[in-house]
Amino acid sequence: MIRLGIIGCGNMTGQHLNSFEVLKDTLRVSVTCDLNRERAERAKEILSAERFDTDYQNILNDVDAVLIALPHQLHYPVGKFFIEHKKHVLMEKPLCVKEWQCLELTKLAEEQGVTLMTAYPVRFWEETLKMKEYMDSGIIGDVFQMTIYTDHYNPSRDTRGTWMTCSGLGGGQTFSHGCHYIDIMLWFLGNPVKGTHLGTNHGTPWMDREGTSHAVIRFENGAVGYHTGTWGARGTTHPYKMEIYGTDGTLSYSTGGENSGKIMLIKKNGYDEEKRLNSVLWEKSKSSGKHTDGEIAHFVSCILSGETPITNGRTSTTGLRVIWKLYDAEMKDEVADLRGLGFNLPFIEEPICDFDCDSEAALADYKF
Numbered sequence: 001m002i003r004l005g006i007i008g009c010g011n012m013t014g015q016h017l018n019s020f021e022v023l024k025d026t027l028r029v030s031v032t033c034d035l036n037r038e039r040a041e042r043a044k045e046i047l048s049a050e051r052f053d054t055d056y057q058n059i060l061n062d063v064d065a066v067l068i069a070l071p072h073q074l075h076y077p078v079g080k081f082f083i084e085h086k087k088h089v090l091m092e093k094p095l096c097v098k099e100w101q102c103l104e105l106t107k108l109a110e111e112q113g114v115t116l117m118t119a120y121p122v123r124f125w126e127e128t129l130k131m132k133e134y135m136d137s138g139i140i141g142d143v144f145q146m147t148i149y150t151d152h153y154n155p156s157r158d159t160r161g162t163w164m165t166c167s168g169l170g171g172g173q174t175f176s177h178g179c180h181y182i183d184i185m186l187w188f189l190g191n192p193v194k195g196t197h198l199g200t201n202h203g204t205p206w207m208d209r210e211g212t213s214h215a216v217i218r219f220e221n222g223a224v225g226y227h228t229g230t231w232g233a234r235g236t237t238h239p240y241k242m243e244i245y246g247t248d249g250t251l252s253y254s255t256g257g258e259n260s261g262k263i264m265l266i267k268k269n270g271y272d273e274e275k276r277l278n279s280v281l282w283e284k285s286k287s288s289g290k291h292t293d294g295e296i297a298h299f300v301s302c303i304l305s306g307e308t309p310i311t312n313g314r315t316s317t318t319g320l321r322v323i324w325k326l327y328d329a330e331m332k333d334e335v336a337d338l339r340g341l342g343f344n345l346p347f348i349e350e351p352i353c354d355f356d357c358d359s360e361a362a363l364a365d366y367k368f
Contacts, residue, residue: 002300003030005063007056007078008070008092009043010034019296020047026300031062060085065115065303068092071163072176076101079116083108088115090299094179095316099353102320106313107349115302117295117309118316122180123187124294127253130263130282131242132188139265140246143223146188147243148181150229151236156206164231165207172199172209173229175323183311183319185217185225188244191342192217192225194335197326204232215326217338251281314347324353331355 004020009032020029029047033056034040044052053059056066056078065088068078076096079089083105095118096102109116122128135143159165164176174182174197186192195217204211212230219225233239238256249267254260261284267277295311302309318341329336340348 002027002303003062003064004028005030005056005059005066006032006043006047006049007066007068008034009036009039010069019292022293023296023300026304027296031059033059057081060087063087065090065299067119072097076105079105080108083112083114083116086112086114088299088303090115090117090119090296092119093316094118094175094320095313098356099317099321099324099351102313102317103349103351106317109313115299115309116313117299117302118311118313119292119295120180120183120311120316121292121295122184123311124298125291126294127261127263127282127284128184128242131244131251131253134251134263134265134281135188135244135246139249140244140251141248143189143244143246145224145226145245146185147226147228147241147245148184149238149241150177150181150227151233151239152177152229152231153233154231159231160206171323171327172201172207172213173211173231174199174213174215174227174326175209175320177231178213178215178227178229179319179323181227181229182215182217182322183315184242185227186315186319186322186341186343189217189219189221189223189225191220191345192322192338193220194218195322195326195329195338196335197323197330199330204230207231215323217322220342315343318343318347321353324355328353328355 004027006029020027029049032040032043032047032049032052033054034043035054037054040052040054066082067090068075069092070078072094075091079091082089089109096105105116154164195215197213197215199210199213201207201209201211211232213228215227217225236256238254241254241256244251249265252264252266262280263282265279265281298309301307322338322341325336325338
């Protein structure tokens with residue numbers, strides 16, 4: 001039975017609640033921790049933990065592993081503390097806000113022999129796994145494009161001065177949310193070659209960096225990956241949508257519209273609508289939500305088996321490096337050189353990114 005400590009008892013505690021119940025035979029929440037005593041105590045009651053605390057340094061004897069759900073700039077120091085004390089760490093995305101911090105935590109975890117995993121739940125969603133399975137089966141032929149849309153509305157009254165808006169905590173929409181989908185594209189499409197990013201806070205003036213973003217990446221095999229996301233959508237037909245285009249058809253999954261929750265195989269011969277073929281390959285049975293069951297189960301499995309997590313320090317750093325290079329190239333009006341950053345390529349142990357979003361000024365209005 002793995003004793004898990006929850007560090008940071010804000011919104012993510014509720015998001016993970018169902019996962020802890022599903023895994024109750026192998027995992028129990030032993031302690032909750034938050035600077036805000038009321039939040040820590042409330043989380044203790046919700047999760048049936050043994051106790052709560054307001055100082056994470058006081059809980060070492062109560063845990064085998066921790067879930068760190070803190071503001072981004074605290075990921076490095078808190079993660080380092082627990083890894084140094086040989087505790088396994090599941091870090092809410094992103095791993096860290098600086099490249100050197102990601103590299104140091106990754107190296108330290110490997111030296112200490114503990115599990116370090118980034119919480120990328122989309123990797124473990126059933127719909128994502130099914131889309132990858134169908135793509136790899138060859139059902140749509142040779143893949144030449146993958147598009148991921150995420151349209152949300154995070155209004156200023158709820159997010160101003162939080163991790164979502166503050167450039168000092170990692171950037172804008174692409175870094176704080178698009179990191180999920182850059183990770184997915186690298187997994188689905190392989191080694192990136194070059195890419196561009198365009199972002200704006202027009203329509204989302206409460207954002208320090210972009211509230212709307214467009215990232216385009218070309219891969220070694222010739223395929224193009226495209227992610228577009230916004231936190232300013234006052235309305236949309238597809239809050240989340242993934243489409244994979246191949247020479248023999250298209251795979252489509254969406255959370256909006258008449259085919260919501262379904263993986264569709266779409267085939268069409270030119271402009272002839274009568275020759276269109278739409279078929280349902282798979283339909284989701286669970287209710288909507290973040291669905292962190294898969295990621296928590298994988299974390300537990302890796303602790304017990306000693307295997308390296310899929311979303312480990314190296315793959316997480318690689319995905320963030322892609323974003324940092326896209327950001328840096330955007331600032332220079334250049335196309336980003338992304339060669340050498342594939343998941344299956346040798347990991348680059350030294351810093352290679354120039355972009356640095358952190359500054360005291362950027363953190364000035366952040367509500368801790």
